[in-house]
Amino acid sequence: MRKSWFARFQFRQFSVAAARFTNPNLELPLNGIRIVDLTRVLAGPYATQMLADLGAEVIKVEHVTRGDDTRSWGPPFAKNLKNPDTPGESAYFLSVNRNKQSLALNFQDPRGQKILHKLINESDIVIENYLPGTLSKYNLGYEQLQNEKIIYASITGYGQTGPYKDRAGYDIMVEAEMGLMHITGEKNRPPVKVGVAVTDLTTGLYAANSIMAALLGRTKTGKGQHIDVALSDCQVATLSNIASSCLISGQPDSGRHGTEHPSICPxxxxxxxxxxxxxxxxxxxxxxxxxxxxxxxxxxxxxxxxxxxxxxxxxxxxxxxxxxxxxxxxxxxxxxxxxxxxxxxxxxNDIQTTLHHPHILAREMVTEVEHPECGPMKLVAPPVKFSIAKPSIRLPPPMLGQHTDDILHTLGLGDDQIRTLRDEGVVG
The missing domain is CATH 3.30.1540.10 (formyl-coa transferase, domain 3)
Incomplete structure (x- = not known):
């Protein structure tokens, strides 16, 4: 006899509760959300790492042979314990790619495009940071996907519109062009960049925040949307009170002040x-x-x-x-x-002192994970603490193509098909 609707509902609720008891990851806010990550370097990977920390399944789609650009950005590199003559992963790559899976895929090949389309159709979010129009060449632009439920975030230097939209925009250029560098440095000295790529990082924060807002919006409307995130816009937004002062006064900014505050002393x-x-x-x-x-x-x-x-x-x-x-x-x-x-x-303090600071250690901001090639390594931990959910490093930063076979199997491809695609350079 078929169970009643209420009985099936009770069983499902019991199963979820039991799973949560045994798997604390289910309490993470974004558990069950799948993200296709088509980003490289910093702003995009930083955004997807934050979402991964909160429980999202992030599939990082990388160039089939060289992967994310930052895999080669070193030294320093973590030591490769399995093959000491080969450099391990770069510290830069390790800093923004935890809790992700790596799919090495050539989507210039029509077969790679077909795989990526299928993956996207089974996902909630796409994040990319190519120049406007680039992905449209491979039938992967927002309009071409024709998927009204997908949330599609495009991160670029200068946005999808405007006279600079086709210009490549790295952090240092946007810091200079959009005012931050002019107010950074010592008085009567040349302008300097901030010690970390702060424009990339704040753009990643804006992107992650906007994606979560779009997820909430989709629960009301059933529809996703295209999110246009520009480093230039985010940089101007984070000028904050300095921009406001210039707008209200109509006067130039007061220039560089080193560590001084222009309106407070001491x-x-x-x-x-x-x-x-x-x-x-x-x-x-x-x-x-x-x-x-x-x-x-x-x-x-x-x-x-x-x-x-x-x-x-x-x-x-x-x-x-x-x-x-x-x-x-x-x-x-x-x-x-x-x-x-x-x-x-x-x-x-310098950075080493900071990473060994008693308060930072008490807040568990440094954690150790086991990497399949480099062994135990220390990484900076997720920063925000929740009363129920426990964001953590569930997966170490992946090796290039580490999860290719597993992901392709979930899309219905068999071992022979995967072997052929690998032999022909479509996957890695």
Whole structure:
């Protein structure tokens, strides 16, 4: 006798609950979402890595022989334990490709296109970062897919429209073109780029956020959409209060300030006896605390320093006076003095110190995974903590084509077909 609808519903609910009890990955917010990742280098892979951390199944489609460009971006490379004469994976690639599967595929070949079309039809999201119109040559553009449920995100330097749309846009070019470099660096010194490719990273964040919003929208309408994400747009958006100041005042920006804040003083880096410390006296109360900690309460009676606007006006007098006091002790000594005072402060640490920082370790921001060729390796962990879901590194960054056979099997291809496609350079 067939079970009633209610009985089938109860059984299904019980099965899901049991699976969740045994598999905590099912609690991840994006569990059950499949993403076809056609991106390379940084902005796109960073976006798909965030979505993978949250539970999405991400299939990274790579060039059949060389893979993602960043596989060769080194040194440093992780050591290949199985073949010491061959470089292992590059640190750059490892930084943004955890929790993904790798499909090595030549989609210039019509057979590769057919495979990719089938994969996309069984997926929820496509993310790509080719120049506008490039994928249309292979029948893989948004309009050509004719799939109203697909969420299709295109990440480019300058977007799908506008006079620069066909221009290649890497992070450093967009930092320069869209204002960030002009306000980064020391006063009266040439402009510099930010120490990491921050425009790529913020674009990846915007892309991931927009994709999740589109997923929510699809639950209401049943329809996906094309998302146009440009590094140039995201860079302008993250100029934030500086852009707002220029728009409201109609005046040029105030240029480069190093660690100084153009509207707050003291709020910058100061030299100590052996290093640099950042201090933020962002209001009158905090400035008073700093004066007492430096045993310079006489500054509180100085009419030049009676308010933040006055301190900004007389910055050239105040900053050297503060630094003169700070040079009397080491950074470690000042950190001890400032601890618990209520003032904002921080040492300027290098990256190795940061990665071994007691707070970072307590927050479990460094984790170890087992790589099939390179053995145990340490990676930066997913940053956001959830009360129920536990984002983690479920899969180490994949080797090129590591999952090709498994993925093709799920699409219905047999071993002989896969062998032929590999022999003919369609898959790797």
């Amino acid at each position: 709020y910058q880096g100061f030299q100590t006896a052996d290093g640099t410390i950042i201090i933020g006296g962002a209001n009158d109360k905090l400035f008073g605390i700093l004066c007492r900690l430096l045993n310079r309460e006489d500054w509180l009676a100085d009419p030049r320093f009676g308010s933040n606007p006055l301190r900004v006006k007389h910055r050239s007098h105040l900053v050297p006076m503060i630094e003169e006091e700070l040079r009397e002790k080491s950074t470690a000594e000042w950190l001890t003095i400032f601890e618990g005072s209520g003032i904002a402060y921080a040492a300027v």
